[in-house]
Amino acid sequence: MNAALAIARSxxxxxxxxxxxxxxxxxxxxIATGYPLAILFLQSVFPQILGGSLEGFLDAYRRIGETxxxxxxxxxxLAWAGATTxxxxxxxxxxxxLLARTNLPGKLWARxxxxxxxxxxxxxxxxxxxxxxxxxxxxxxxxxxxxxxLRAWFFSFWGVTLVMALSSxxxxxxxxxxxxxxxxRRFEDAATLLGASWGQTARxxxxxxxxPAVFNSGLLVFLEALSNFGVPAVLGTRSNLPxxxxxxxxxxxxWPVDLALATSLSSLLCLFALFTLYGSRWLAGVLGxxxxxxxxxxxxxxxxxxxxLAWAFIGTLFVLSSVVPYAAMVLTSLAQTWGVGWPTLTLxxxxxxxxxxxxxxxxLWTSLWLSITAATLCIAxxxxxxxxxxxxxxWAQRFLDGLATLPRVIPKIVMAVALILAWNAPWVRIDxxxxxxxxxxxxxxxYITDALNYSNSTLRAMSVNLENAAxxxxxxxxxxxxxxxxxxxKPALLAAWLTTFIVCMRELVASILLxxxxxxxxxxxxxxxxxxxxxxxxxxxxxxTIMLSTIVLVLxxxxxx
Amino acid sequence: xxxFLEARGLRKTFDGTTVLDDIDFRLERGECLVLLGPSGxxxxxxxxxxxxxxxxxxxxxxxxxxxxxxPARGLHQPMRExxxxxxxxxxxxxxxxxxxxxxxxxxxxxxxARAERRRRVAEVLRQVQMxxxxxxxxGNLSGGQQQRVSIAxxxxxxxxxxxxxxxxxxxxxxxxxxxxxxxxTLLRDTGVTAIYVxxxxxxAFSLASRIALMYQGRIEQIGAxxxxxxxxxxxxxxxxxxxxxxxxxxxxxGGLRLGERTDIHWRLNGVPDEGQLMVRRExxxxxxxxxxxxxxxxxxxxxxxxxxxxxxxxAVVSVGEDGFTLRGFSDExxxxxxxxxxxxxxxxxxxxxx
Ligand SMILES: Nc1ncnc2c1ncn2[C@@H]1O[C@H](COP(=O)(O)OP(=O)(O)O)[C@@H](O)[C@H]1O
Ligand SMILES: [Mg+2]
Numbered sequence: 042m043n044a045a046l047a048i049a050r051s052x053x054x055x056x057x058x059x060x061x062x063x064x065x066x067x068x069x070x071x072i073a074t075g076y077p078l079a080i081l082f083l084q085s086v087f088p089q090i091l092g093g094s095l096e097g098f099l100d101a102y103r104r105i106g107e108t109x110x111x112x113x114x115x116x117x118x119l120a121w122a123g124a125t126t127x128x129x130x131x132x133x134x135x136x137x138x139l140l141a142r143t144n145l146p147g148k149l150w151a152r153x154x155x156x157x158x159x160x161x162x163x164x165x166x167x168x169x170x171x172x173x174x175x176x177x178x179x180x181x182x183x184x185x186x187x188x189x190x191l192r193a194w195f196f197s198f199w200g201v202t203l204v205m206a207l208s209s210x211x212x213x214x215x216x217x218x219x220x221x222x223x224x225x226r227r228f229e230d231a232a233t234l235l236g237a238s239w240g241q242t243a244r245x246x247x248x249x250x251x252x253p254a255v256f257n258s259g260l261l262v263f264l265e266a267l268s269n270f271g272v273p274a275v276l277g278t279r280s281n282l283p284x285x286x287x288x289x290x291x292x293x294x295x296w297p298v299d300l301a302l303a304t305s306l307s308s309l310l311c312l313f314a315l316f317t318l319y320g321s322r323w324l325a326g327v328l329g330x331x332x333x334x335x336x337x338x339x340x341x342x343x344x345x346x347x348x349x350l351a352w353a354f355i356g357t358l359f360v361l362s363s364v365v366p367y368a369a370m371v372l373t374s375l376a377q378t379w380g381v382g383w384p385t386l387t388l389x390x391x392x393x394x395x396x397x398x399x400x401x402x403x404x405l406w407t408s409l410w411l412s413i414t415a416a417t418l419c420i421a422x423x424x425x426x427x428x429x430x431x432x433x434x435x436w437a438q439r440f441l442d443g444l445a446t447l448p449r450v451i452p453k454i455v456m457a458v459a460l461i462l463a464w465n466a467p468w469v470r471i472d473x474x475x476x477x478x479x480x481x482x483x484x485x486x487x488y489i490t491d492a493l494n495y496s497n498s499t500l501r502a503m504s505v506n507l508e509n510a511a512x513x514x515x516x517x518x519x520x521x522x523x524x525x526x527x528x529x530x531k532p533a534l535l536a537a538w539l540t541t542f543i544v545c546m547r548e549l550v551a552s553i554l555l556x557x558x559x560x561x562x563x564x565x566x567x568x569x570x571x572x573x574x575x576x577x578x579x580x581x582x583x584x585x586t587i588m589l590s591t592i593v594l595v596l597x598x599x600x601x602x
Numbered sequence: 603x604x605x606f607l608e609a610r611g612l613r614k615t616f617d618g619t620t621v622l623d624d625i626d627f628r629l630e631r632g633e634c635l636v637l638l639g640p641s642g643x644x645x646x647x648x649x650x651x652x653x654x655x656x657x658x659x660x661x662x663x664x665x666x667x668x669x670x671x672x673p674a675r676g677l678h679q680p681m682r683e684x685x686x687x688x689x690x691x692x693x694x695x696x697x698x699x700x701x702x703x704x705x706x707x708x709x710x711x712x713x714x715a716r717a718e719r720r721r722r723v724a725e726v727l728r729q730v731q732m733x734x735x736x737x738x739x740x741g742n743l744s745g746g747q748q749q750r751v752s753i754a755x756x757x758x759x760x761x762x763x764x765x766x767x768x769x770x771x772x773x774x775x776x777x778x779x780x781x782x783x784x785x786x787t788l789l790r791d792t793g794v795t796a797i798y799v800x801x802x803x804x805x806a807f808s809l810a811s812r813i814a815l816m817y818q819g820r821i822e823q824i825g826a827x828x829x830x831x832x833x834x835x836x837x838x839x840x841x842x843x844x845x846x847x848x849x850x851x852x853x854x855x856g857g858l859r860l861g862e863r864t865d866i867h868w869r870l871n872g873v874p875d876e877g878q879l880m881v882r883r884e885x886x887x888x889x890x891x892x893x894x895x896x897x898x899x900x901x902x903x904x905x906x907x908x909x910x911x912x913x914x915x916x917a918v919v920s921v922g923e924d925g926f927t928l929r930g931f932s933d934e935x936x937x938x939x940x941x942x943x944x945x946x947x948x949x950x951x952x953x954x955x956x
C-alpha cells in the first residue's frame with residue numbers, strides 16, 4: 042500500500058519535474074509581459090481599478106468616440122503609417138529589383154547605402170532634418186535660403202512621412218532583393234517559352250511570387266511607423282501632426298495626467314498592430330505563393346543610360362536618407378558660432394561629453410552598462426525560453442509561444458506605459474519603480490524577441506536526435522543543454538546579443554518614460570538637450586552613439602569572418 | 603532543306619572555354635532525338651540554344667523553313683516566338699498556380715477561349731493521368747506527379763518542338779523506369795517532334811529514334827540506337843554505351859596481334875592496319891573447361907574476379923602474358939585464380955580507328 046503510494050507520488054513528481062521548465066518559463070513571461078499588458082487593458086476599461094473600484098466602465102473609450110480630435114488623431118496615425126509604407130515601397134521595390142535582377146555596377150556600395158539608414162535611429166534622422174529645414178537651419182545658412190513652400194511642405198504630413206520612409210525603405214529593398222534573387226530563372230523561362238511577353242511574365246509569374254515579400258516588409262514598415270515614438274515626438278509636434286505614440290506620451294507625462302485615456306489609446310494602438318499582423322498573415326495565406334526551392338535568378342543587362350538612371354535613383358535616396366542627416370548632425374556637433382555661411386568649428390562639445398563627471402559621460406556610461414546587461418540577460422533568458430518552447434508541446438507551450446510573440450507586435454510605448462502601471466500599482470511591495478532596474482526590466486521585456494526569434498529558427502532546424510543521442514548516453518538535462526544545445530545556439534545568440542545591444546543603445550521611449558529623474562541614457566540626453574536648445578551637444582552625443590554602435594558592429598562582423 | 607530542324611556548325615564559348623564546337627544535326631518531323639553524353643559535355647547548353655535561351659556564337663539553326671539563329675547575319679529569333687516548349691529537370695512548375703492553371707498558362711497566353719482551354723487542359727491532364735489532381739497545388743505533389751504536370755504543361759500548347767532536359771533525373775529509380783515507358787508511349791501517340799537530353803543510356807535506348815552521342819562539346823556520333831550500339835565510331839562511344847572490351851591491335855604475320863604478345867587468326871580484308879578491337883561483354887563467354895572453337899576466337903586466361911549479377915555471373919579475366927583484361931559472362935561462379943577459356947564469335951568483333 043505504502044509502496045504503491047510512493048510509486049504514484051514519484052510518478053507525479055516526475056511528470057511535474059518534466060514540465061517544470063515550461064511552467065517556469067510561462068510564469069516568468071507571464072509576470073514580465075502578460076501581467077503589465079493585462080493591467081493596462083483593465084485600466085483602460087475600468088479607469089478606477091487601481092483605486093479598487095470598477096466604476097466608469099468604458100468611460101475612456103466613450104470619450105474617445107465623442108471627441109473629434111481623438112478620431113482625427115487615430116485617423117492621422119493610421120494614414121501616416123500607411124503613407125509611410127507606400128512611400129517605402131516606392132523607394133524600396135525598385136532598389137530591390139536593381140540589386141537582384143540587373144548587372145548594376147557597384148552593388149556592394151548600393152547595399153551598404155541601404156544599411157546606413159537602417160542603422161540610423163529614426164529620431165536622430167528627424168532631428169537632423171529639423172536642423173536642415175527649420176528657419177535659420179542649414180538649408181538657409183548654407184544653401185542660401187529655402188523656398189518657404191518647401192519648408193511648409195516638409196513640416197507637414199508628407200515631410201514627416203518622407204523622413205520615416207527614408208529610414209525604413211531599406212527593409213523593403215532588402216526583402217525584395219532576397220526574394221527576387223531566389224526566384225529561379227526557370228520559372229520565367231518556362232513562361233517565355235510558352236509565348237508569354239515580358240509584361241505577362243512579370244504580372245503572372247514574378248509579381249505573385251514577389252507579393253509576400255512586399256507585404257511582409259510593408260507590414261514591418263507599417264508597424265514600425267505606427268508605433269514609432271521618436272519621429273512623431275520630434276517632427277510630428279513641429280508639423281502640427283499629432284500621432285498616437287506621441288500623444289500617449291504627453292498624456293502620461295504632462296499635467297493633467299490622464300491614465301484612462303492613455304491606456305485606452307494604447308489598447309487601440311495594440312489592437313491596430315495586432316489587426317495589421319493577423320490581417321497581413323491572412324492576406325499572405327490567400328495570396329500564398331507556395332513553397333519553392335530558391336534558384337539562380339536571371340540577370341537583365343542594363344544599358345549605359347539605364348545604369349546612370351539606376352545610380353541616380355539609388356544615389357538620391359542615399360543623399361536624402363544618409364548624407365543630408367549625417368552632414369547636418371556632424372556639422373552641428375562641431376559648430377561653435379552660427380551665422381550665414383559655414384560655421385566656425387570646434388571640438389568643445391565632444392570634450393563636454395567626455396569630461397569626467399559630466400552629464401553626457403554619465404548618460405553614455407548608463408546606456409553602455411544597461412545595454413550590455415540587457416543584451417546579456419536577453420540572450421540568456423531568451424535562449425532558454427526558446428529552447429523550452431521548441432522542445433515542448435501542449436496548451437502551456439502554445440500559451441508560452443503567444444506570450445513570447447507579444448512584444449514583437451506591442452508598440453514599445455505601450456509596453457512602457459504598461460510596465461509603469463504594473464510596477465507602480467498599490468499592491469506592488471518591491472521598490473523597483475523609479476530605479477534604473479525598472480529600465481533594465483523594460484529593455485529585457487521589450488527586446489527579448491530578437492533572442493527568441495534567432496534561437497527559435499536555429500533550434501527548429503536542429504534535430505532532437507542530437508539531444509536524444511546525449512540522453513541515451515546518460516547525460517542530464519543540464520548537461521544536454523550546456524554541452525549539446527548551447528554550442529549550436531552560439532552564433533544565433535551572438536547575433537541576437539549584437540542586435541539587442543545596438544537597439545538598446547538607441548532606445549528612446551521606454552528610457553524617457555521609465556528613467557528616474559536626474560538619470561539619462563544617451564537617447565534621452567540627446568532628446569532633452571535638443572528640446573532645451575543645446576543642439577550641438579545633442580548632435581555630438583548622437584554622433585558618438587552611432588559611432589559606438591557601428592564600431593561594435595564592425596568588430597563583431599570582422600571577428601565572425 | 604526538307605528537314606524539320608537543322609543545325610549547322612553551332613558553337614558556344616563561355617569566358618574563353620569552348621563548350622560546344624561545330625554541332626551539326628538534322629531532325630525529321632515526329633522524330634525523337636536523344637542527346638546523350640556524360641555530365642558537363644554541353645547537352646543543356648545545346649538544348650538552351652535550340653530553345654533560344656542562349657544565342658549561338660556561330661552557325662545556323664533552321665526550323666520548318668524559319669531561320670531561328672544566324673549570328674553571322676545578326677539573326678536571333680526570341681524564344682517566345684519559336685513555339686517550342688520545354689520540360690525541365692527540376693520540374694519548374696509555378697508554385698503559386700494550381701496544376702490546371704500551370705497547364706492552362708500557355709493556352710491563355712495564346713488567347714484560347716475559356717471553354718476550349720478547359721477542354722484542352724482536361725485532355726492533356728488525362729494523357730498524363732493527372733486529371734484527378736487538377737485543383738491541387740504543385741507543392742503537394744510527389745516528384746513524379748510534378749514531372750507529369752510539367753510534361754502536360756509543355757504538351758498543352760501543341761509545340762512545334764518539345765525539349766526535355768533530363769526530365770527523369772530527379773526521380774527515384776523505380777519511378778524513373780515507369781515514367782520512361784509512359785513518356786515513350788506519349789511521345790509516339792502525340793507524334794510530337796522532340797529533343798531529349800539525358801546521360802542515361804537506357805532512357806536513350808527506349809525513347810530515341812536517333813541518338814546523338816555527345817562528348818566534350820562535340821557530337822561524337824549520331825544514328826539509330828541499334829546502329830550506335832553495334833558499330834560505335836570511337837573508343838568513347840564504345841565505352842559509354844554498354845560494357846565493352848577494348849584491345850589495341852595491329853596486323854601481324856597475316857593475323858592480328860592483340861596487345862604485345864597475343865596473336866589470333868583473322869581474315870584481314872577490310873581490317874584497318876591498327877587500332878582498337880572491340881567486343882561487347884555479352885558476346886564474351888568465359889568457362890573453366892575447354893570447348894571446341896566452333897568459329898569463335900578462343901583465348902586462354904586466368905579469372906581474377908566474378909560478380910554475381912542476378913541472372914548470371916560477370917567474370918573478369920586477364921588474358922595471355924600481357925595481362926590485358928576482358929569482361930565476359932559465365933554460367934557459374936569461377937573461383938579466383940582458375941585458368942579459364944575466353945571465347946567470342948568473330949561476328950561480334952568491331953574495329954575502331956579512334
Ligand atoms: N553560363 C555558363 N557560364 C560558364 N560556363 C558554363 C555556363 N553554362 C554551362 N557552362 C559550362 O559548360 C559546360 C557544359 O555545361 P552543360 O551544357 O550544362 O552540360 P550538361 O548539360 O551536358 O551536363 C560545363 O563545363 C559548364 O561548366
Ligand atoms: Mg545538363
